[in-house]
Amino acid sequence: MKTLGNDFRGFLQEVKAKFPTEYVEIDKEVSGTYETTAIVTKLEMQKRTPVLFFKKVTGTDFPVVVNACASRSVVAASLGVGKNDLSDKYLHALNHMIKPVAVSGGPVQEVVLTGDQVNLKKLPQITYHNTDVGPYISGSIVMAKDPDTGSYNCSYNRLMVKDEKRLGIYMTPGKHLGQIYEKCEQRGKSMELAIVLGSHPAWCMGALFIGPYATDERDIMGGLMGRPLEVIPARTIDLQVPAFAEIIIEGEVVSFEREDEGPYGEFTGYSAGSIKRPYIRVKAITHRNGAIYQDVCGGPHRELLLMSTIPMEPSILHFLQSNIPAVQAVRCPAPFTLYVAIKKTREGQAKQVLLTAFAADMQVKHCVVVDDDIDLGDNAAVIRAIATRVQADRDLFIIKGVSHDELDPSRPEGIPASDKVGIDATAKPSLAKFAAKPKVPRDVMDRIKLDDFVPGLPKRQKD
Ligand SMILES: Cc1cc2nc3c(=O)[nH]c(=O)nc-3n(C[C@H](O)[C@H](O)[C@H](O)COP(=O)(O)O)c2cc1C
Ligand SMILES: [Mn+2]
Known part of the structure; x- marks a missing residue:
C-alpha cells in the first residue's frame, strides 16, 4: 500500500480527502497562548484526536497544524498499513533502511531569510500551559552531525523562543544530540543544527527511533517511506536539509554558554523547573511559499505520547530480540515503564531480559517481564502476574543510582540518576510447571449453548 502523500502537505491533503472525520480546518482566529492547547485538551476529553488545521493564529501569517500524529490509524495509514501492522512496518523499516539522496533544489528554500530578516517572532508563538515560561517550538525535528564521523542524528528537542534570533534547547544528557554537543564542546566548536518543521509522519516516526548512536535516523525515514529522503544543502550551515519540509531554522548551539531554560510542562505530566542550558543562535529561516507550521502540543497529550511509543x-523489541530471541512483545504503558513478554526457555532468562532492557534505552526505569500468556495491553493482567508469580526477595531487584532522564520528578535533587527496578513476573520454574489454571473443559464449553439455559438476557450487561 502507498504512503499518504510524500511530504507534510501531501499527507494533509490525503488525510482530508480519505479520512474526513480525522481532519478539521478551523477558520476562526485562535491565539497561540493556551487556546490551541485548550482545543486539543477538550477534544481529548471526548477521546477525539483529529488533525487540526488552524488557518489563522493571532500574530502570524503561518497556519498551524496540531495532532498530525495523534491517531494510531492515521499514522499507520500514512505509512501505507493498517493500525495492527504498525509495529511490523517499523521493524521492516529497521531491517530495510534507505539512505537519503541529494537533489538539486527544493521548495523549502523558496523563501530564504538571513541576517536582519531572521525573526523567530514571526513564526507562531505557542504557549501550551500555565507553567511554561513562554512560547516554545516543540514539533520540530532537530538534525545535527557527529563532528568526527559526519554521521547524522535526528531527534525532537523542545526549543524556547528567547528573542528574534535565539532559542533555548533541551537536550537530555546521555541522548545522542547531547553526546554530539559534548563532543563539539570538547573540540571548542559550536554545534550546527537544522530544525525541521513540517514533516511527513514517516519522518517523525523515523526521527524518534531508539537505538545505536551511529544509526542515521534519516535512513529509517527512507525505510518507512519506501523511498529516500530528498535533501539539499542548507544555506548558512554545513548540513543537508529535507528539500520538501515546510520550514527550516538553521543555527548553531554556542559552546560553553548556558542560560535559563524552562520551566515547561513535560511529557511526565510535571513541570520540573528551570535549569541553565545551552542555547541556539539562529542564522537563517527558510520556508516554502505558503508554509504550514507543524506543532505538537507539549505535555502529556495524546500526540506526544503516541509519537514516543509508536x-x-x-x-526496543528489535534490540531485545536481536539479543534474546525468547522475547515476544514489549509495551510502554507509562513514562519510564516497560513491559516485556517472553517465551521462557530457561531459568534466569527473565533477569537477563531485564538487564538487556535497561541497556536498550536509558529511559527504562521500571521493567516487568512476564510470560507470553499475558496480554501486555491489559494492565490488570500484568498486575495480576506480579501478584501471583512474584516473590519480591527472589524476583525483584533494584540497581541504585543509574543514569536516567533528569525529567523524572522523583529523582534526588541535582542528580540525573534514578534507581532502576526489575521485576521478573514469569512463572517459576516455568509456565508449564507452574500451578494449573482452572478451565471449563473444552467439550463442555462446546456443548453448552447459553440460549438453552438463560434465554432472553441482554447480550451485554453493565457491571
Ligand atoms: C514531541 C516530542 C518532544 C520531545 N522533546 C524532547 C526534548 O525536549 N529533549 C529531549 O532530549 N528529548 C525530547 N524528546 C524525546 C527524543 O526526541 C527522543 O528520545 C529521541 O529518540 C532522541 O534521539 P536519539 O535517540 O537520537 O538521542 C521528545 C519527543 C517528542 C515526541
Ligand atoms: Mn540517534
Missing part, C-alpha cells in the same frame, strides 16, 4: 516499542 517508534519506541518496535525499537
